[in-house]
Amino acid sequence: MANSATLFAPPPLDSSKAPIENVLELTPVEDVGKDVFTNTRPLWHPPGARGIYGGAAIAQSLAAAMRTVPADFAVHSMHCYFVLAGDSAIPILYHVERVRDGRSFITRTVQARQRGRPIFTTTLSFSKANSGGKKKLEHASSMPSVALPEEPLPGSKRTFDESGGGPFETKKAGIVNRNSPPQDKRIRRFMRSRGRLSDAGGHHAHISALAYITDSFFIGTVSRVHDVPRFSSPAELEKLLNALKNPSDLDDEDIARALKELKEEETADLRRRLQGALDKVAKEGPQEHKEVGMMVSLDHSIYFHNPWAFRADEWMLTEMESPWAGEGRGLVLQKIWSKDGILIATCTQEGVVRLKQDEPPRSKL
CATH class of the missing domain: 3.10.129.10 (Hotdog Thioesterase)
Incomplete structure (x- = not known):
């Protein structure tokens, strides 16, 4: 495997996409397998963290799984385990396994690997849209009454936010x-x-x-x-x-x-x-x-x-x-x-x- 943060040379940033779309972009690795993907761009290693930002492994595993599921199915749950600290200096390979394809539910597992070792694993379940029937039991926790942040005026300097940059x-x-x-x-x-x-x-x-x-x-x-x-x-x-x-x-x-x-x-x-x-x-x-x-x-x-x-x-x-x-x-x-x-x-x-x-x-x- 190449001694770089990505398996392939990253393409130029796509200005038509939001920064987070560029960060999470995946590239298929067909030489390894049909449902194998890798990070297109280098991943972020936050200050003080033992490895890459965990949200990247979560989101890219989800993105990889969604590529194997029909468009009328949506993820309803994913359960993840951080096995080892990811190294931002080398690529990640995401291996998707098609566990089950049912009429109402689809199950996938994704294993993220570096140097052949699993660093992250997740199981995801997808449900078909509008499969619950016309009669439903419904309730949800109410959103607290909190005013939305004010947007900066046009031309004003961007106000600082606690994330310190990023997508x-x-x-x-x-x-x-x-x-x-x-x-x-x-x-x-x-x-x-x-x-x-x-x-x-x-x-x-x-x-x-x-x-x-x-x-x-x-x-x-x-x-x-x-x-x-x-x-x-x-x-x-x-x-x-x-x-x-x-x-x-x-x-x-x-x-x-x-x-x-x-x-x-x-x-x-x-x-x-x-x-x-x-x-x-x-x-x-x-x-x-x-x-x-x-x-x-x-x-x-x-x-x-x-x-x-x-x-x-x-x-x-x-x-x-x-x-x-x-x-x-x-x-x-x-x-x-x-x-x-x-x-x-x-x-x-x-x-x-x-x-x-x-x-x-x-x-x-």
Whole structure:
């Protein structure tokens, strides 16, 4: 296999497509097999992560599976496991297996491999449109009453968003029950892909973009509801940003802006935590220092409820909560609504969330 980030030389970016469509583009590898695909462009390795951004493996596996399914079927669930950290310096091969083709449901599995070893695996189920009959049982969680972000005026400078560049953008939408126990807090964000998804990409482009975005800020919810910082200092963050591998979807301006904003955000959070800690010390005595030592996703599930009822390039509201954490792991639930208030997806993720210890760890993953 070639010693490069892609198996084939990447073509020029397609200006008729949104950035996320270019990022997620796949190339068939017919010499290997009928249902084998590879990433067309280099994949992003986020700062501080052990491997590639997990959303890329999720979304490209979904895109590969959708290529083997008739157009009148839509994915309704996918269950994923992150097996090994993906290396952004070498290509990924996505092997699709056609498990079952039924009249109402179709099942596929996809295994993502590097150097012949599986790094990611997922099972997906597709259902035929309008196969539920005329009589239906229907209900859905209501979208919280949160105002959509204001759009910048024409010609104005782009406002910073917390994603720090890349093919999608995010904006905070507040924390519910901020002063409550961790299990009662709710973290809200608005998310959308940048630009406008092409008409040629159709339904598949929006589903893939949504899958890509679902992994953003997900397992980090566990540390956030505990008020434990992901990065222990602005200096550590700057070091990680400078060590970015294959930042194909970031530029120098985005990185500088991300660093400045995250430093300011970290400073504000530190002040808030310090004041909270001082208040707690005054009441309960000295508190134990907590700092994230390791955070990595183990599994990721998406239930797609209304796959034709949204656009991924329009604002979507996501609300995350963590009902449980323990044994060095944490669980997060996520609901996603379209801008029109339609519940379009529910996601779950469990990951390793370990704090830095006063003594060396006794075991490794």
